[in-house]
Amino acid sequence: MKISARNIIKGTVVSVDKGATTAHVKIEITPGQVVTSSITNEAVDSLKLVVGGPAYAVIKASDVMIAVD
Amino acid sequence: MKISARNIIKGTVVSVDKGATTAHVKIEITPGQVVTSSITNEAVDSLKLVVGGPAYAVIKASDVMIAVD
Amino acid sequence: MKISARNIIKGTVVSVDKGATTAHVKIEITPGQVVTSSITNEAVDSLKLVVGGPAYAVIKASDVMIAVD
Amino acid sequence: MKISARNIIKGTVVSVDKGATTAHVKIEITPGQVVTSSITNEAVDSLKLVVGGPAYAVIKASDVMIAVD
Amino acid sequence: MKISARNIIKGTVVSVDKGATTAHVKIEITPGQVVTSSITNEAVDSLKLVVGGPAYAVIKASDVMIAVD
Amino acid sequence: MKISARNIIKGTVVSVDKGATTAHVKIEITPGQVVTSSITNEAVDSLKLVVGGPAYAVIKASDVMIAVD
Numbered sequence: 001m002k003i004s005a006r007n008i009i010k011g012t013v014v015s016v017d018k019g020a021t022t023a024h025v026k027i028e029i030t031p032g033q034v035v036t037s038s039i040t041n042e043a044v045d046s047l048k049l050v051v052g053g054p055a056y057a058v059i060k061a062s063d064v065m066i067a068v069d
Numbered sequence: 070m071k072i073s074a075r076n077i078i079k080g081t082v083v084s085v086d087k088g089a090t091t092a093h094v095k096i097e098i099t100p101g102q103v104v105t106s107s108i109t110n111e112a113v114d115s116l117k118l119v120v121g122g123p124a125y126a127v128i129k130a131s132d133v134m135i136a137v138d
Numbered sequence: 139m140k141i142s143a144r145n146i147i148k149g150t151v152v153s154v155d156k157g158a159t160t161a162h163v164k165i166e167i168t169p170g171q172v173v174t175s176s177i178t179n180e181a182v183d184s185l186k187l188v189v190g191g192p193a194y195a196v197i198k199a200s201d202v203m204i205a206v207d
Numbered sequence: 208m209k210i211s212a213r214n215i216i217k218g219t220v221v222s223v224d225k226g227a228t229t230a231h232v233k234i235e236i237t238p239g240q241v242v243t244s245s246i247t248n249e250a251v252d253s254l255k256l257v258v259g260g261p262a263y264a265v266i267k268a269s270d271v272m273i274a275v276d
Numbered sequence: 277m278k279i280s281a282r283n284i285i286k287g288t289v290v291s292v293d294k295g296a297t298t299a300h301v302k303i304e305i306t307p308g309q310v311v312t313s314s315i316t317n318e319a320v321d322s323l324k325l326v327v328g329g330p331a332y333a334v335i336k337a338s339d340v341m342i343a344v345d
Numbered sequence: 346m347k348i349s350a351r352n353i354i355k356g357t358v359v360s361v362d363k364g365a366t367t368a369h370v371k372i373e374i375t376p377g378q379v380v381t382s383s384i385t386n387e388a389v390d391s392l393k394l395v396v397g398g399p400a401y402a403v404i405k406a407s408d409v410m411i412a413v414d
Contacts, residue, residue: 001139003196003274004181006105008136019366021226022245024385025135030099036075037133038367038385040199040231040245043142047137056136058141061178062269062407063132064106066094067077067125067348068116070346072343072403073388088159090295091314093178107160107178109300109314109406112349127348130385131200131338136141144243146274157297162316163273168237174213175271176298176316185275194274200338201270202244204232205215205263205279206254208277210334211319211411228364229383247337247369247383250280265279268316269407282381284412301411306375312351313409323413332412339408340382342370343353343401344392 007059011035013051016044025049027057076128080104082120085113094118096126145197149173151189154182163187165195214266218242220258223251232256234264283335287311289327292320301325303333352404356380358396361389370394372402 011027014034023044025037035057049055080096083103092113094106104126118124149165152172161182163175173195187193218234221241230251232244242264256262287303290310299320301313311333325331356372359379368389370382380402394400 001274002185004177004185004272006178017366021224021231022229022367024366035133036130037135038130039135039142040144047140047142058134058136059128060272061105061107064104065127065349065405066106066108067127067346070343070345071392073341073384073392075385086159090293090300091160091298093159108349109351116347116349129341134142134198136139155297160298162297173271174268175273176268177273196272196274197266199243199245202242203265203280203336204244204246205265205277208412209323211315211323213316228362228369229367246280247282254278254280267410311409312406313411314406315411334410334412335404337381337383340380341403342382342384343403
């Protein structure tokens with residue numbers, strides 16, 4: 001499947017924290033740079049996400065803001 | 070200002086493409102890894118974004134999806 | 139690629155309207171039920187979207203609201 | 208109330224799963240096609256959502272991605 | 277129609293700027309406090325938005341970030 | 346830090362409700378007008394949000410919908 005989302009960043013799962021319905025998954029995309037994602041517990045199970053496994057962070061361009069110092 | 074968004078990734082602006090109302094800004098966060106952002110033209114002007122300048126991509130955790138091969 | 143987004147709805151592209159930077163793509167998911175998407179022109183080109191072709195609408199669960207009469 | 212969101216899809220509530228703060232609500236929009244929504248528990252109570260009741264999935268066009276095989 | 281979005285803020289339309297496909301609409305919610313919205317041109321037409329008219333800004337709770345100084 | 350998000354609204358924290366992973370934070374932006382935000386527990390801790398303290402609601406323009414009666 002090829003998706004319109006412009007940002008697909010490869011990394012490694014460094015943590016999976018399931019809550020009551022919502023999970024937080026962290027992916028290291030370069031040494032020291034971690035991306036945090038909030039997804040459903042259901043998605044964690046469906047994708048069989050485990051710490052140490054490969055994964056992509058996928059982000060729609062309209063969800064990316066820009067900041068400057 | 071400190072923001073709740075969990076993802077703040079430093080990079081360099083590599084392109085600014087203004088449309089009629091909406092601009093696309095690309096930021097290189099590591100060599101070869103570019104993040105695309107869709108923001109208002111107004112924000113581009115307000116932040117004085119220019120190619121080659123430093124900038125951050127800022128993304129709320131609930132806007133990050135995860136994918137696996 | 140398998141994605142965490144909980145909503146992946148099959149349909150047929152019924153219109154592609156490219157603006158200066160942002161395109162609107164409409165997908166018919168059942169007879170008479172059309173889903174409207176706003177994506178980058180770049181994504182339209184990358185996915186080679188054409189009217190009459192098959193496509194999926196993909197939506198993260200946290201972007202779906204509920205309403206009642 | 209009339210809203211700018213371009214996607215308002217009628218269906219029937221098939222499940223309501225409340226977590227600590229966040230609920231997952233599933234709506235069947237056509238036989239076999241279910242849409243999953245993540246909303247606040249507070250909204251579930253406010254809308255008096257119950258399994259079997261009618262409801263709409265409401266989605267802003269800029270939150271809809273497109274994918275192809 | 278009653279919606280799950282937790283934030284519905286009444287105001288007055290102070291500008292409507294249509295681009296090629298995407299419009300920016302500004303609503304004054306209290307004297308001097310303006311909210312900017314990016315929606316489709318199609319929605320502007322459908323809602324018949326005009327400067328000076330009443331309107332609501334509607335925002336899903338999961339799209340609101342918090343910041344501190 | 347200066348951000349592209351067009352909506353930065355000053356207020357006072359009136360409640361912080363932490364769930365298993367996701368918190369709901371309410372900010373009063375004018376007397377009687379409260380904005381509800383859904384963010385990670387981690388962000389609540391990082392920003393040291395407490396009831397009665399000052400805070401901003403920050404919203405990207407593309408996440409604001411418009412409604413009319």
